[in-house]
Amino acid sequence: MWCDDEKCKDCLLLPICMGGCPLHRIKNKKEAANFNLCSARKDNLNKFLEYHYGKRKMQNSTTTPTLV
Numbered sequence: 001m002w003c004d005d006e007k008c009k010d011c012l013l014l015p016i017c018m019g020g021c022p023l024h025r026i027k028n029k030k031e032a033a034n035f036n037l038c039s040a041r042k043d044n045l046n047k048f049l050e051y052h053y054g055k056r057k058m059q060n061s062t063t064t065p066t067l068v
Helices: 022-030 045-062
Strands: none
Touching: none
8 A cells, every 4th residue: 555654544534635745754754854644624524524515505505506
């Protein structure tokens, strides 16, 4: 697997974030940098989903249906 981070392998969001920024991952490994690879969405998933649901709901309510 391309992502050898144990924390990522077990993460529910791996299919979404794909392991974070590849450049940051390389710098963490090769240069002992300390970039946080986890998305801010992981810690705030409920708020993130509620925000996007509300935004999508508002967009759909303002869309005028077209007749075919």
